[in-house]
Amino acid sequence: TANTMNCLTEALGMSLPGSGTIPAVYADRRRLARRTGEAVVRLLRENKTAGQIMTPAAFRNALRVDMALGGSTNSILHLLAIAREAGYQLTLQEISAIGDATPQLCKLNPAGPDFITDLNEAGGITAVLAELAQRDLIETAALTVDGSMADRIFGNPGADGRVIRPIDAPYATDGGLAVLTGNLAPEGCIVKKSAVLPEMMCHQGPARVFDSEEQVTEAIFSGRICPGDVVVIRFEGPQGGPGMREMLTPTSALAGMGLDNQVALITDGRFSGATRGSSIGHVCPEAAVGGPLALVRESDQILIDIPARRIELLVPAEELAAREPAPKPDRGLRGVLARYERQVGASSQGAGLIDPSKETRP
Structure with missing residues (x-):
């Protein structure tokens, strides 16, 4: 899940290229950290906000990458919750449609033999984005922390043919989730x-x-x-x-x-x-x-x-x-957990906390 969300943060445009796949022990990660700090200062000066980057198009791009990678199921919960906080009412129906139209290009562990380090060596998330863009599956006008998605993928060769399969020869014609x-x-x-x-x-x-x-x-x-x-x-x-x-x-x-x-x-x-x-x-x-x-x-x-x-x-x-539904077990909750139980929303909406003033549950 951590690897998946790191990759999807990059696909959303919220982190610099390479952020999703560079291993922690590589010197490239240290150099990336410095460039990230510089980018944060620049974004502040330009008054560029997360809300300007995390648009519906950005979430669709992230979901297509998720489907191409065959990411963690937890990513669906997280994207639903993040989208909701960003003011975008993403739904499972939309996610399903994106999955059905997006080919699976990678088979990463545990689904296959490759690891995140292999994906990094094969070109990382930028290569996946570039390969998907060949079928117009990436909305290249979407903004990123360093420009636009078009800027990122311009000139990238895309699939390496092994870790990242070509879009016309995928592992599956639909997504991994x-x-x-x-x-x-x-x-x-x-x-x-x-x-x-x-x-x-x-x-x-x-x-x-x-x-x-x-x-x-x-x-x-x-x-x-x-x-x-x-x-x-x-x-x-x-x-x-x-x-x-x-x-x-x-x-x-x-x-x-x-x-x-x-x-x-x-x-x-x-x-x-x-x-x-x-x-x-x-x-x-x-x-x-x-x-x-x-x-x-x-x-x-x-x-x-x-x-x-x-x-x-x-x-x-x-x-x-x-039939009578099975009785809900009494967990004996109190304090914060009891409050959380009353206010948490459905998993189909990201399992975020609902507004107590609008709560309809008993």
Whole structure:
């Protein structure tokens, strides 16, 4: 996630070229730090603000780079939240459309063999931008901290052919991240499809339902999760957690036990950027606010169809309407956490804090 956001900050135009990929131990990073300080002083003198740079076009550019890289699923949360603070109402529907139209040019760890250092040697984010611009997928008039996006990519050769594939020979014709919708996630959920094995792109299986990360971790280590299962971890969303924890332990355990090619995982929580496999997160609405995850029962059949962008609970609508949602666990919260629980927004909007004066939740 840190690598992804570093790259996207550069793609947004909010940092200098090279900022996203130069390794911390390189002398180039020290030189870049000095140039960054000089740029800050210049921007202050020119009265150039972040709001002038972080326009809707800049966010679209960042999202296209995200899709081309196959970045962390957390980047979707962060971009939604940052855009909201910048006054731009970015939506999952817009993100989905961008993803469907943007080819995946890189396969970085854990989805593939290359690392951020390899991307740096291949030309970094500027090369990715230049390659995408060949299909007019980059809005080159967007401002940056050092000029415009057009200035950055002018004369750049683009893809190196190995780490960054040519746009006419991508890893996939669509992006590395996908938004799924369906009766289990009416407002959407996120999957890093670039890290999903081909045999798990479409999967149907029985739900194994857990109300916390700790519960599912114990079940995995005790051997109670079987090939074909669909693990459901609920009440781990922004309000339910509260705080939307990373489900790193269960996803790592499934991968370590060789089950990531046979078991899917669905949660209203989120994942580490290092997660691989059919791990579907940010399910919205979350269980804590009465979302469909709260209606799932043990052994219900769940269908995941990533190519079709669908996620469905295969239970008749009449039966679902008759079910009582699972009760939200009492976390015994007080103080700041209790206040956060009351005021945090939905993951589909970046899980930022909502205006208390406009709060409608009980």
